Amino acid sequence: MQFSTLMMNIPNCTWQRPIGLGWDKPYTVRTASNLDDGPWHGMPLGGFGAGCIGRSSRGDFNVWQVDGGEHIFQPMPACQFSVFESVSERSASRQAYALCTEAPEDGLQNWQWYPSRGEQHAHTGTYHALYPRSWFVYEGVFQSQLTCEQFSPIWANNYQESSYPVGVFVWTAHNPTNAPITLSIMLSWQNMTGWFTNASKSSEVKIRDDGSPVYEYKSRWGESQGNFNRLVESEYVGCILGRDSGEDVEEGDGQWCIATAKQPGIEVFHHTRWNPVGTGEDIWKSFAESGTLPNLQDETPAIEGEQIAGAIAIRFTLQPGETRTIPFVLTWDFPVTEFAAGVKYYRRYTDFFDRTGKNAWAIARTALQAYQSWQSQIQAWQQPILDKTDLPDWFKMALFNELYDLTSGGTLWSAATERDPIGQFAILECIDYRWYESLDVRLYGSFALLILFPELEKAVMRAFARAIPASDNHRRLIGYYLTIGAEMPLAPRKVAGATPHDLGAPNEHVWEKTNYTAYQDCNLWKDLPSDFVLQVYRDYLLTGATDVEFLASCWEAIVQALNYLKTFDKDGDGIPENSGAPDQTFDDWKLQGVSAYCGGLWLAALEAAIAIGKILLNSVETLHVETLHVTSLQETIDTYQSWLSRSRPIYQEKLWNGQYYRLDSNSGSDVVMADQLCGQFYARLLKLPDIVPQECALSALKTIYDACFLKFHQGKFGAANGLKPNGSPENPNATHPLEIWTGINFGLAAFLLQMEMKAEALQLTETVVNQIYENGLQFRTPEAITSVGTFRASYYLRAMAIWAIYGVWFDF
Template identity: 70%
Template sequence: MKRQQPSVNIPASAWSRSIGRGWEKPYTVRYASNLDDGPWHGMPLGGFGAGCIGRSSRGDFNLWHIDGGEHVFQTIPGCQFSVFEQLGTQTQAYALSTEAANGSLSTWNWYPASQEGQSTGTYSALYPRSWFVYENVLKANLTCEQFSPIVADNYQETSYPIAIFEWTAHNPTDQPITLSVMLTWENMTGWFTNSLKSPNVQMRDDGSSFYDYQPRMGESTGNFNTLTGDEQRIGVVMGSDAEEPLEGEGQWAIATLLNSYLWEVFYDTRWNPSGDGSEVWRSFAKDGSLCDRDDETPAKAGEQIGSAIAVRFTLKPGQTLKIPFILSWDFPVTEFAAGVNYFRRYTDFFGRTGRNAWTIARTALKHYRTWHEKILTWQQPIVDRDDLPDWFKMALFNELYILTDGGSLWSAADERDPVGQFAVLECLDYRWYESLDVRLYGSFGLLMLWSKLEKSVIRAFARSIPTSDERTRVIGYYYTLSAERNCEATGAESQMAIRKVAGATPHDLGAPNEHVWEKTNYTSYQDCNLWKDLGADFVLQVYRDYVLTGANDIEFLIECWDAIVETLHYLKTFDLDNDGIPENSGAPDQTFDDWRLQGVSAYCGGLWIAALEAAIAISQILITNHDSSSIHESVAMFQTWLDQSRAIYQETLWNGQYYRLDSQSGSDVVMVDQLCGQFYARLLGLPDVVPQECAESALKTVYDACFVKFNQFVRNQGSEIQNCSIGAANGVRPDGSPENPNATHPLEVWTGINFGLAAFLVQMGMTAEAMTLTEAVVRQIYDNGLQFRTPEAITATATFRASHYLRAMAIWAIYGTLSDR
């Protein structure tokens, strides 16, 4: 095997897989109605809120999140890198995907996939960088590094719709080698928008809501390609003749540098990617050239057109050369419901005409090396830490993929929102934005790295709390049950509920087909107006975002204060016996929304106590800096509730070893997240929710029952997962067995909840246990084809639920607690 050239430095902590190597038994989706695109996912490329693309470890471009919040997963074969090589009289040429096109490009030769015992190369990823290293096929050493300018605490370049591909070629032989690298791309302008404007909401068999998305794939009539450039750069711009940009309208561009001393550049601005591909492959496979055709003829009805750029060069023995290719796009408009349009953040820097793809590409060619250095400067201190294992550093960075891939929105700035508004989907199955219960853990990465975006999300929640929406809709949980079971289990008399009650903290900030940030509470699986954790989640995240960003942003607290008061008073209305602490209703009314809690619960009760402490702490800050008599009145009320709640919580739920699930069900289940409130209290320097000795005992019990004994139980039951632990289940009996073998949420391993538990373990001095648990979950994701589509839940039967899930970014909470020790 040839030695990798020393000029390409791939961190040892990067996730790696042989090019084209499949998975013998990748995990499959638990429910047929949920999304399962299969394991061929690679690191996404593109800026936050700009739309993104994905290229898998077999080399194909197959993920297209160009339309904000919408998902297209299919290989488009004409979007491709290819390589030509000549050594002496011997030539070879490959399209650099191991997946041959189906029904087109029949003249192309596809790169061989790795086989058992014979690697053809390696794909590696450490977000926002990834690499293809090609081996044992070409005589030259060839590497492609891919990245976008994602940099911590950067609110400009991080939004750019750009993918940079830097190719490094090295000649390890004693003879000259001629190489040519070609980038082909289809003109997909107009494809990525929903042809169904404001589509109707429907319900899946699991009770979750969805709507149809029908992109205009393949509709290219009128699209045309234009050669452009200057003395230093050359590119092809692919667009249409649309006068003003609507969603899906704009431009693509491919570009590279000119350097007549080192390489030649060839182009073809119009070829047919739906045909056999011979018009580009014939000349490229012969000598690495293209025909230099410049043809702006628009595509006819039913026709698709592509463009191509090739760079040919000769390497002397021992010589190394680096060549950049740029892919950029300019689709400035995101449309929610018909006529509800937002401009994307990057348009603050490149304009809103939809005709700036070349300007964006030219900017990348000028600055990509500087951007690369900024990424290294941000990442290297973590990569170089000897006290963190490589698998942890790998997952830490790679779980940030969701900020690009997760349907992210980032609007243009205005006076009210000086860095714009931001949002990420809960996941692609549950397609609504910034679910507040999920981001209680899942927002740590955003907070620690892009705190201004984090605060913009919390401000959106604060603005939404006073609002109401009287429309009613079907509640999916009840819809999936028989009427008899519905009434028996919950006492519910109706499957209908009002969408948003004034004073209630919304579950989410809306969905892509309505009006994100304005029409909240899109989810209808449960009536989230009845949830007992959301108000507390909001208050805790406000104070967390203040404390962990320097504890000096008084204006942020002022903006959120009225919403804090209103939502805590609303949540107190569920304290039916007036003992100071709200009760759960017997319906699933919190983040574990298939799991019924009754009376005072450890999970919601602990969050309530921590939230009251946070509200009191905020009030003291505001009294000092922004005195108001109403604040004094509120803090007195909160203190009364707090004094009542503390005694009730400890007396009612502590059983001498751990905290009971709740006060009325009689369950002996050990809940994995029973002390989330205690974790947050310690994180924010607030008084403990429970005595330290009780917290220690409960945490040890959780680790033993939900992780150690649960995995022993799984193995004893003959699970398909025999040789490792899958993580901690949400809730089992003290011996690790299920209370109800048919339960859903209690027996699932939730990736983000596990990472939150691990952060709590670190906080309480159980670092070894934390890392053992974290590694078990990370291995499940990255060894079983779940990379770059991390699910919410993994089961003991090698299935998963809800891929591309936000909560898994909670791994940054572990890093934060490790760094604070």
């Protein structure tokens, strides 16, 4: 078997990087208080809401998001695959490496670490990623040919296995020589049970230097007292790494498990208690000499200050030309997510395993039994897209890999209840802005969830519908004013009828205590109510237009949201005005009067609400919803129709300048706003009447493309948010207007495609994709990049808007 044959299951369109190759000048963070872990990021492992682990292209496990909504970047050298190889009749060929190219600064001094390119080797292998799969292809070091495919069981419309806390590693080994080769593969893992919970129970919220609210998070990292490791065997063999807990399972209580399958012709070795912060000799000596472990079983719990780890290894001999496949699995079972002290939820996967926190072995057995089926189902989901010859490989790569955020976006997925039969779901806006499902951001970023997991998407919108009537009169400081050196005013957290910006933060009570962000007073925002209505109708229409119950469950919230927004129409012209404070998704950018962005969303939302009202009117007799009545429905539809009739000509009259739509009606700015016609994009997407004449939309799009993209640093970075028609900045010191927002660019590209400007859409998209994946931003895509190589707000939700491009391309 040729090495190319071993790689035949690796698609051509993966993101690829030589193992261990660094970056000469990766993007760095723009704001010092924002997260910047550096460029060593790879595809995450783990199910939605189960916690996840990241492994980089140098081979280290380094991202730990095991506690819901929290992020730790810390390479753990003892958590590692290692390979021993001995070629018969060639005693000098015996070698063993831990498969990470970065040796730890201290500890495990006796281990030999895998060489990267340049260390006496021209090429040592390639890392490939196409979410939820990634591969390490090892070359130029071992005599045998080795690949390791790693994945979690995630595929579209899978509401069970996609929640599992598991990573699968399928090794394929081939002997291309004319002599037998003995190989041993070891998986070692440190017992980190109990580490992933907040040791700080303070509910205090502070304002950071960038005006964002933050709270203290202090994990129990390194607290291993009482942890023990236990060997388990059946037709599989594994090591459970746990700690005894009380009858009531708390956050952080549970287990890890590493496991593999017994096979004929394979020897299995183990060591259940070795020192992961020592020299490593206790397991490396025997492994490097013969590929074995001492088969030590020791369940003695760790004492205070002690760290312990476990390891399993399999050894086998390949005859010339022989190939073998070996599965390993890593599982974890931490069933409880706790928000504020005492506010606890069980994770979704506990609907399929019990809630004792003692199921890591059961999950491992399930994975070893089912991993081949999981592989097939992932391939069956991805293959139709991979087979589309009109999609460029770079687009396929980014399309799948941007889904990483469904796993590592601090994702929550709760267990099912009678009210929520598949649980509740939420993704953070980002790690820096640690609150869930920001409604303005998900207007763009939720297309992936909509297309692939529509029931989860509807669950999120139901949560917003429940939150709109609620109020919270607690007054708090508004952080934006700190950033401009002004006195910070107080504002109520949530006004009844106002659409919340987000569904809350991990330190309070997600889904129930909303509007966490205090950077701006979101009760005054002019886009959120429209965003809500448009997403509700979109989720109904693009999932088959049959779920009228979903529309009915959101109707009262729609009415309240639009009525509340209409109160900001101070001059009675039918369109709510922006206040001059940043009061929309561009929350550092002042809009005054009628704005192209918010005004267009308002018009599209009225059209959507009218369409929803008519659907409900035709179904009211069969819905049996007490709050729905024919008379009130018709009156509301008539009201929205009158608002729309009054608003549409005002929008055109006040904002159209013959070439593009002005930023707003009152500031006098001549800036070309890249996202000025988001409302028109949504109207066409939802097959609603245009809110502006098509020729005006086309003219505006051409102007945007020219001014914001081509004339901005010769089109090298993407479209800036707002520039003058000649491509120059209105204010060289502005923040949001001069940033390239990844998700806004993908949304703009979807609009270009919608308007049959395909070449322009692809050029813009490819430019942004290249900036992300060539400059160390992969698997941590930021909200914004700049022309000077900086970024802001990594792990950002809006970037999944690339799925809007796909949806428009293939008409959903």
